[in-house]
Amino acid sequence: MSDITGEASAESRTYSISDLAREFDVTTRAIRFYEDKGMISPERRGQTRIYTPADRTKLKLILRGKRLGLTLDESRDIIEMYSPGESNAEQLLKLIRKIRERRDYLTQQMHDLEVMMVDLQESERRCLETLREVAPEAEAKLEPQD
Amino acid sequence: MSDITGEASAESRTYSISDLAREFDVTTRAIRFYEDKGMISPERRGQTRIYTPADRTKLKLILRGKRLGLTLDESRDIIEMYSPGESNAEQLLKLIRKIRERRDYLTQQMHDLEVMMVDLQESERRCLETLREVAPEAEAKLEPQD
DNA sequence: GTTTACCTTTACGTTAACGTAAACCTGGGT
DNA sequence: ACCCAGGTTTACGTTAACGTAAAGGTAAAC
Numbered sequence: 543m544s545d546i547t548g549e550a551s552a553e554s555r556t557y558s559i560s561d562l563a564r565e566f567d568v569t570t571r572a573i574r575f576y577e578d579k580g581m582i583s584p585e586r587r588g589q590t591r592i593y594t595p596a597d598r599t600k601l602k603l604i605l606r607g608k609r610l611g612l613t614l615d616e617s618r619d620i621i622e623m624y625s626p627g628e629s630n631a632e633q634l635l636k637l638i639r640k641i642r643e644r645r646d647y648l649t650q651q652m653h654d655l656e657v658m659m660v661d662l663q664e665s666e667r668r669c670l671e672t673l674r675e676v677a678p679e680a681e682a683k684l685e686p687q688d
Numbered sequence: 689m690s691d692i693t694g695e696a697s698a699e700s701r702t703y704s705i706s707d708l709a710r711e712f713d714v715t716t717r718a719i720r721f722y723e724d725k726g727m728i729s730p731e732r733r734g735q736t737r738i739y740t741p742a743d744r745t746k747l748k749l750i751l752r753g754k755r756l757g758l759t760l761d762e763s764r765d766i767i768e769m770y771s772p773g774e775s776n777a778e779q780l781l782k783l784i785r786k787i788r789e790r791r792d793y794l795t796q797q798m799h800d801l802e803v804m805m806v807d808l809q810e811s812e813r814r815c816l817e818t819l820r821e822v823a824p825e826a827e828a829k830l831e832p833q834d
Numbered sequence: 835g836t837t838t839a840c841c842t843t844t845a846c847g848t849t850a851a852c853g854t855a856a857a858c859c860t861g862g863g864t
Numbered sequence: 865a866c867c868c869a870g871g872t873t874t875a876c877g878t879t880a881a882c883g884t885a886a887a888g889g890t891a892a893a894c
Contacts, residue, residue, distance in 0.1 A: 560840075570841090575882060589842055589889075606800050611757015613880070620804070623811050631823035634815055638830060641812045648805050654752050655801065658766070659794050665769050666787045669780055677777035684784060706870075716871090721852060735859075736871050759850070835894100842889070852878090859872070864865105 557593040559584075566605055576604055581618050610651065620644065703739040705730075712751055722750055727764050756797065766790065 559570045576582050577591075582600050584591040593601075600621060607617030623641055628634065673680055705716045722728050723737075728746050730737040739747075746767060753763030769787055774780065819826055 558840085569883080571884085572882065574842095579881095591841085606804065609757070609797060609800050610804065611755070615880090620808070624807065626811075626815060626818060629818060629822060631819060631826045634819045634822070635826060635829055638812060638815050638819070641808050641815065642831075642833065645805065645808050645812070648801055648808070651755060652798075652801055652805075654755050655794060655798055658752065658756065659791065659798075661770065662766070662787050662791050662794070665772075666784060666791070669772060669784050669787065672772060672775060673777060673780045673784070676775060676780070680777045680781060683781055685788075687788065704870085715853080717854085718852065720872095725851095734871095735873090761850090838891100838893075840890085840892100842887100844886085846883105846885085848881100848883070850880090854875100854877075856874090856876105857872100858874105860868105860870085862868095862870105864867090 555595060557598060559591050559593070562593055562598060562601055566601060568605070573601065576601070576614070579614055579618070581614065581621070701741060703744060705737050705739070708739055708744060708747055712747060714751070719747065722747070722760070725760055725764070727760065727767070 557565075559573055562568075562573060563570045573582070577584070581604060582593075582597050584593045584597050586592065603621050603624075604614070604617050607614075607620065612620070619640070623637060623644070626634070626637065628637070670681070703711075705719055708714075708719060709716045719728070723730070727750060728739075728743050730739045730743050732738065749767050749770075750760070750763050753760075753766065758766070765786070769783060769790070772780070772783065774783070816827070
């Protein structure tokens with residue numbers, strides 16, 4: 543992937559602010575806020591903002607970061623990691639170290655997630671067990687799953 | 689696992705507030721804050737708080753939640769899910785639905801994590817590539833990895 | 835021409851999760 | 865007796881990430 547600019551593709555669609563707001567289920571206020579923080583820089587036709595597919599991708603990355611509990615600053619950092627920018631060796635070394643740090647943290651998160659997943663699965667199992675003892679017919683009220 | 693009470697084991701160790709603060713690298717202020725929000729309820733010897741292994745476990749769960757980007761309220765919810773409490777069929781059904789909802793969200797998070805992991809791995813690879821072009825000797829300055 | 839549906843900026847309000855400071859108690863060591 | 869390293873409560877301060885008006889511009893629809 544990593545086509546963050548989207549310039550190579552023939553895709554030249556644009557989006558209004560509320561297009562994106564609808565698609566990702568956030569408010570326009572939030573999107574403008576991300577712009578204030580320098581994370582998205584849409585063009586303007588007169589006053590109104592015009593978003594390219596690249597802007598859309600950035601927004602998607604921001605929201606993915608949020609779902610993982612990142613702050614906006616952290617997400618901005620990560621997004622910058624995707625597009626090197628600096629070709630200086632010193633900068634590249636620093637960036638690689640940053641990326642590895644972040645990956646280590648993701649590994650820790652992954653582990654936390656797995657453990658919590660298993661724990662919840664266990665809890666669900668025990669709940670179902672109790673439910674069957676108490677009211678065997680009630681289980682039908684659940685979505686067909688598992 | 690799921691030994692949230694810890695009552696069955698012979699473990700009757702106790703911890704002071706700064707014991708836990710040191711172990712988990714949080715401030716005592718934070719721990720007291722979690723108590724204010726009703727998430728931990730240590731006993732008292734006089735004025736001072738005394739924490740049992742069960743309390744320690746709860747704190748651990750809270751911090752794991754934080755690492756995954758949960759709010760304290762969400763963590764409290766999940767911790768409550770671990771210990772049924774209500775044996776009423778209606779309550780159990782609600783709880784099971786809540787657990788499944790949460791697990792669905794975790795699944796989404798898991799996916800986000802995997803994608804971000806792959807993206808970062810890609811970025812790292814490209815960085816290394818550029819680094820080798822620009823300054824082939826500089827790579828030695830990185831930790832031995834990969 | 836005026837309502838409707840968008841868009842804009844500016845600015846104050848809000849919530850969560852603590853940080854930080856002040857002022858105090860308390861048991862053990864010298 | 866006194867200090868010191870722990871503990872305590874109370875309370876105000878802070879930051880992030882928006883929410884929520886207020887007040888207005890613009891273009892198409894009726």
